[in-house]
Amino acid sequence: MILKVPFKQQSQPNTCGAACLEMVLKYYDFNVSESKIFQKISSKAPQTGRLYIGTSNLIKFVSENGFDLQYNIKNIVNLKPYLKNRFPVIVLQRHTVTDEFFAHFRVVVGFKHKSYIVHDPEKETGANQLISNTIFKELWKKQPNGENESDNVFILIKPKNIN
Numbered sequence: 418m419i420l421k422v423p424f425k426q427q428s429q430p431n432t433c434g435a436a437c438l439e440m441v442l443k444y445y446d447f448n449v450s451e452s453k454i455f456q457k458i459s460s461k462a463p464q465t466g467r468l469y470i471g472t473s474n475l476i477k478f479v480s481e482n483g484f485d486l487q488y489n490i491k492n493i494v495n496l497k498p499y500l501k502n503r504f505p506v507i508v509l510q511r512h513t514v515t516d517e518f519f520a521h522f523r524v525v526v527g528f529k530h531k532s533y534i535v536h537d538p539e540k541e542t543g544a545n546q547l548i549s550n551t552i553f554k555e556l557w558k559k560q561p562n563g564e565n566e567s568d569n570v571f572i573l574i575k576p577k578n579i580n
Contacts, residue, residue: 419527434470436538
């Protein structure tokens with residue numbers, strides 16, 4: 418099954434969170450651009466000084482714009498029930514399996530057999546990427562030195578009053 422979440426390619430190397438948020442909010446007919454999101458909620462990463470979107474800022478933006486959300490960290494969660502109920506899920510994972518520093522936001526839009534289907538906003542990947550459950554879990558592991566917490570983080574965004 419695949420949800421019809423509009424795809425948005427990130428415009429800069431550090432705007433994956435804003436691009437993912439734009440995708441999910443557009444799915445719910447709330448139009449806000451990646452650039453506006455990034456401008457409003459980006460901050461400097463303590464380790465590098467580069468602008469990025471931290472998970473807490475992303476969550477705050479969602480709450481301030483009238484959406485309910487569910488947020489999880491450190492517990493592996495089966496995302497399939499959310500997808501079956503037509504809710505895309507934003508995940509924060511390692512950029513690559515071997516990357517111990519840079520985290521990367523993706524939108525989980527479906528599943529097929531033993532794989533998840535994700536919209537990866539990075540230019541080299543793109544929409545409807547199939548990632549095996551094994552690789553998905555590896556990407557979701559904690560980064561020992563990361564600039565953003567990627568320890569099984571997922572963010573489920575819902576319009577208010579929807580279960």
